[in-house]
Amino acid sequence: MRRYSAFAIAREAARYxxxxxxxxxxxxxxxxxxxxxxxxGGHGLATAYxxxxxxxITNVAILEKGWLGGxxxxxxxxxxxxxxxxxxxxxxxxxxxxxxxxxxxxxxYNVMFSPRGVLMLAQTQHEIRGYQRTAHANxxxxxKTEWIGPQKVKEICxxxxxxxxxxxxxxxxxxxxxxTARHDAVAWGYARACSDMGMDIIQQCEVTGVEQKGGxxxxxxxxxxxxxxxxxxxxxxxxxxxxxxxxGFRLPIESVALQALVSEPIKPCMDIVVMANTVHGYMSQxxxxxxxxxxxxxxxNNYTQRGSFHHVEETVRALVETFPIISRLKxxxxxxxxxxxxxxxxxxxxxxxxxxCFINCGWGTGGFKAIPxxxxxxxxxxxKGEPGPLTAEFGLDRFTQGRFIDxxxxxxxxx
Amino acid sequence: MxxxxxxxxxxxxxxxxxxxxxxxxxKRYGPGSSDADFxxxxxxxxxxxxxxxxxxxxxxxxxxWFHAARCTATLEVFGTYPAQVTAPPKALINxxxxxxxxxxxxx
Ligand SMILES: Cc1cc2nc3c(=O)[nH]c(=O)nc-3n(C[C@H](O)[C@H](O)[C@H](O)COP(=O)(O)OP(=O)(O)OC[C@H]3O[C@@H](n4cnc5c(N)ncnc54)[C@H](O)[C@@H]3O)c2cc1C
Ligand SMILES: [Zn+2]
Numbered sequence: 149m150r151r152y153s154a155f156a157i158a159r160e161a162a163r164y165x166x167x168x169x170x171x172x173x174x175x176x177x178x179x180x181x182x183x184x185x186x187x188x189g190g191h192g193l194a195t196a197y198x199x200x201x202x203x204x205i206t207n208v209a210i211l212e213k214g215w216l217g218g219x220x221x222x223x224x225x226x227x228x229x230x231x232x233x234x235x236x237x238x239x240x241x242x243x244x245x246x247x248x249x250x251x252x253x254x255x256x257y258n259v260m261f262s263p264r265g266v267l268m269l270a271q272t273q274h275e276i277r278g279y280q281r282t283a284h285a286n287x288x289x290x291x292k293t294e295w296i297g298p299q300k301v302k303e304i305c306x307x308x309x310x311x312x313x314x315x316x317x318x319x320x321x322x323x324x325x326x327x328t329a330r331h332d333a334v335a336w337g338y339a340r341a342c343s344d345m346g347m348d349i350i351q352q353c354e355v356t357g358v359e360q361k362g363g364x365x366x367x368x369x370x371x372x373x374x375x376x377x378x379x380x381x382x383x384x385x386x387x388x389x390x391x392x393x394x395x396g397f398r399l400p401i402e403s404v405a406l407q408a409l410v411s412e413p414i415k416p417c418m419d420i421v422v423m424a425n426t427v428h429g430y431m432s433q434x435x436x437x438x439x440x441x442x443x444x445x446x447x448x449n450n451y452t453q454r455g456s457f458h459h460v461e462e463t464v465r466a467l468v469e470t471f472p473i474i475s476r477l478k479x480x481x482x483x484x485x486x487x488x489x490x491x492x493x494x495x496x497x498x499x500x501x502x503x504x505c506f507i508n509c510g511w512g513t514g515g516f517k518a519i520p521x522x523x524x525x526x527x528x529x530x531x532k533g534e535p536g537p538l539t540a541e542f543g544l545d546r547f548t549q550g551r552f553i554d555x556x557x558x559x560x561x562x563x
Numbered sequence: 564m565x566x567x568x569x570x571x572x573x574x575x576x577x578x579x580x581x582x583x584x585x586x587x588x589x590k591r592y593g594p595g596s597s598d599a600d601f602x603x604x605x606x607x608x609x610x611x612x613x614x615x616x617x618x619x620x621x622x623x624x625x626x627x628w629f630h631a632a633r634c635t636a637t638l639e640v641f642g643t644y645p646a647q648v649t650a651p652p653k654a655l656i657n658x659x660x661x662x663x664x665x666x667x668x669x670x
Binding site for chain 2: 387389390393398399400401402403447448449450451452456457458491547548
């Protein structure tokens with residue numbers, strides 16, 4: 149792989165850009181692999197990357213039914229933060245956030261990580277108590293966050309109306325090193341690095357069956373034929389239930405639509421990410437100037453990758469009180485993704501009833517921020533067959549044991 | 564927009580008038596059951612990409628719970644029926660079978 153650098157740009161400029169190579173190969177599948185990862189979203193690709201980088205396993209195929217990054221990874225609003233309440237969450241999300249800090253250098257690919265700061269608004273007394281509690285928890289966990297008052301809020305986000313009639317801003321939980329990254333670039337950067345290690349990324353290849361013998365997986369049926377494997381990692385987000393059904397087990401997961409939209413581009417007016425959980429909306433401004441807006445998930449099982457108009461209207465209506473400046477903006481694009489929701493709003497990184505099959509899912513509305521940490525932990529689980537410290541608490545057995553990692557209260561809104 | 568007919572009032576209500584209640588006809592397990600059965604009842608869901616039987620409540624109407632059969636891949640609604648049953652009506656199952664010959668059926 150030729151590395152990207154200022155020198156490479158100069159070299160290519162001098163020869164009319166004829167020397168750029170493809171970022172990843174598109175090979176035909178081999179008959180067998182050591183590990184097959186199903187799903188070339190951020191989590192699947194990161195799993196493969198750290199399998200190679202941390203564990204030396206490179207005989208890996210990543211199978212993708214559409215195009216890589218075309219699932220939720222390419223549809224999300226890219227908020228990155230690690231200010232969670234429970235210790236296991238803080239550990240994996242902070243691992244991810246800290247890996248994001250140096251991911252561009254690590255992958256030699258600009259993922260445009262922008263630690264512009266994430267502010268979660270408190271607009272009720274209940275939220276003040278909740279976020280102050282989270283700030284204390286974060287201090288103990290070593291995650292740097294801070295409780296700030298309404299005046300400080302106004303200072304760091306001048307376009308905000310802190311005296312709204314229904315929900316005045318009473319303060320907020322501020323994580324200065326939270327922010328955003330470019331979603332496609334995260335998928336592309338990992339894909340390029342995986343391909344460079346000799347892994348096969350096979351797009352337009354849908355898994356249609358999981359082949360097993362005596363309680364272990366022996367291969368998968370796909371639209372490109374049968375492919376054998378020694379280990380299987382299922383990392384398919386909204387389609388986890390479908391794959392689990394193929395493999396013969398059930399999951400504590402329901403798939404629902406989550407929507408987002410962007411406005412027409414305007415001049416820079418907001419250089420942080422703001423989340424308003426009481427009114428169910430959040431907003432940031434993209435580098436192109438669009439206001440990126442998201443809200444809560446739709447209320448019923450859905451695989452259509454589109455949501456309902458009234459839901460989007462609710463989100464925007466709620467944000468207009470706090471950000472009057474957006475009231476006359478036109479909507480430019482609007483889309484949906486299918487997210488995999490667990491009851492405790494925490495992910496699953498787990499062994500399964502099949503000995504050599506592992507699953508990574510349940511990231512729901514908030515897994516973009518977790519991609520590097522999740523891949524790191526999942527790779528360890530797949531390589532060793534046992535969870536390491538990052539993933540130990542996120543097994544499926546927590547539902548049998550009633551040992552939840554309850555983040556549903558801490559994050560009232562999709563993110 | 565999703566539109567379901569409330570089987571009690573006969574009103575064709577859109578989703579702003581309704582509240583989804585998740586998978587229908589779950590078999591309840593309580594004290595005395597195995598851990599696996601209890602976990603399954605509480606948490607495991609079919610979550611199919613296709614025909615789904617589910618509970619809905621006509622919140623901004625008569626307030627009552629009812630059932631609906633719906634396709635989660637196309638949002639097609641096959642029908643609604645009252646809450647006081649533990650399995651979908653035969654007629655509805657036959658109607659869905661006719662439309663979806665590949666459907667594995669109600670289990
Ligand atoms: C509108 C929206 C906004 C969001 N905002 C945020 C946010 O601000 N911050 C944040 O942290 N998170 C956010 N999320 C959540 C985040 O996008 C997801 O948690 C994360 O991207 C999941 O990544 P993944 O790799 O697990 O799944 P995906 O990116 O969905 O990848 C799964 C892949 O599996 C493939 N697949 C499925 N079935 C098969 C099969 N049978 N065979 C082969 N391949 C298959 C799919 O095609 C897909 O490409 C948002 C999500 C949405 C929808
Ligand atoms: Zn009614």
